[in-house]
Amino acid sequence: MNTRIAAVAMAVLVVAGSVPAAAVATQNGTGTQEASAYSGTHVTFDVQDSAVVDYQVEGETVLDSMKVQSGSSGNAAGVFDGSLDLSALATIEGSALSLNAQTSAAVEIGAEGSASMTAHDNDHGILVVRSGGNGQAVVANVSSNAEASAESDQQVEVTTEDGTKGTFVVVGDGSVTVNENGNVAAKLDGDSRLVFRSYPDEKTETDEQTEEYIASGKAAAEVYVEQQDGELVTDTVTYGQQTSVETKQTAENTVNVTVDRAASEGKVVVTSVSEAAVGATEDISVTVDGEAAAQASSYSELEGAIGSDTSKYMVEQSSSAEASADVYVAINHFSERTVQMQGDGGSDGGDGGDSGSDGSGSSGGSVPGFGVGVALVAVLGAALVALRE
Structure with a gap:
């Protein structure tokens, strides 16, 4: 029996070591997830409680944090009922987040309610927030010493301290602006999306054209x-x-x-x-x-x-x-x-x-088959069977 358990444990280590883009969860004494980290070829970030933090593209931090919250709760509700201007939305509590489905090139971040995010591990580090059919408010804190400027009510440009540029674009019904703290606030209605794109090398006319096609x-x-x-x-x-x-x-x-x-x-x-x-x-x-x-x-x-x-x-x-x-x-x-x-x-x-x-x-x-997560569940299940026998 000990030999069988040791073999299964070795299989768990082999599967865990084969993850192409690391997703690491830390837990407290009660087993509740406290944080998760993602590390891909181009993109790395952490998920801590209600925020995506330290979002890096090609090793450069382009966002300190990003939160999303239902437009029916907290101070986000004021943006949707008209009692609070979007530019005055400096902070939100944020919905609880967790890392969900993952492939070799993207990872989905689930949120309480209808909202969700997807981080794409490509050279633009595209991060998409989907409202999921219900109103959502988003607040993104740009990296330290970065500057944000509103180009229109659908687009905000960001420049980090080292000159890296990024753009927030609203697709569908909604708006985005620079809030009173110099960060980014967005309002998403219906099935709209907020798209963030980074340009680690330089931003070209071709990139500008792509953004125009996305926004329109x-x-x-x-x-x-x-x-x-x-x-x-x-x-x-x-x-x-x-x-x-x-x-x-x-x-x-x-x-x-x-x-x-x-x-x-x-x-x-x-x-x-x-x-x-x-x-x-x-x-x-x-x-x-x-x-x-x-x-x-x-x-x-x-x-x-x-x-x-x-x-x-x-x-x-x-x-x-x-x-x-x-x-x-x-x-x-x-x-x-x-x-x-x-x-x-x-x-x-x-x-x-x-x-x-x-x-x-x-x-x-x-990544073939059902993915690493399902594989780990299957192997751990086999371990339980071995223990039972």
Whole structure:
């Protein structure tokens, strides 16, 4: 019996040691979770009680903390009933948070009530707050000595002490501003979202264009395909309701992105693909449902494809250290559409790893099966059986 228990214990250690992005929980004497930490390739942060704290992108702290609270409780209620101006919302109590579903490229942070957050482990460290159908207030304390400025009632720019820039964007009904403490306060109505994006290298005109598409509702989703530890990993951020995305490398230098939307209106899909995924990023061809998409020469021409007879695309070289490109694909109309991006030397056929998003904003990478959490539960269950026997 002792041999069997020792073997099971060793299995627990092996599974625990295989977690690609560490999620560590500390507990007090009663077994209640006090804090959880996430450490990915690009993003690290802690979850402590009701706040996401020390949110870092590429090792730089861009947010000291972020809280979300139902608009029907505490001082957040004043923002929704009109008795308190959003700029006067300096602090909120915050809903209790916990780390939930996790993949190799994203982790969901659950909150009491309908709200939730998703942290995306891509080079922009995208953090999305979803209201979940009910009014939510958000307060984000920017890092020390950072400056925040409101560009509009849907966008706030942040610059950290070392010059790193970040942007808060409201998608849908709601508003965001700089509060009286110089931090960020947002009001989210209905099914709206607050999106935070960081720019560790520099913020380019391409980044500005992506933000405009997100804020205006023209962007259906963003897809990131990059190589991590020798494996291709994908991350998907969805911005529209009832939108799902599946990404698959079907052959060498070829990536397929299948987007399914309930609404038929055309949208833009923004993809960031590494050289490891598509080969030479200077020469990328795009097809939509097997038909060649026309290459647009300007963003206005790209947007003109929405609702037209032909989908179009544009390729912009990325400013990041990794060789990659941003590919904008304006899909003229929707149901389920498949975009294929192929670099120099690509060929059709084959079947590679895939990942998908169910529309919640969380996406999969290279983690197979039910995930590490379920695996640990299964192994611990086996340990209990061994003890019983």
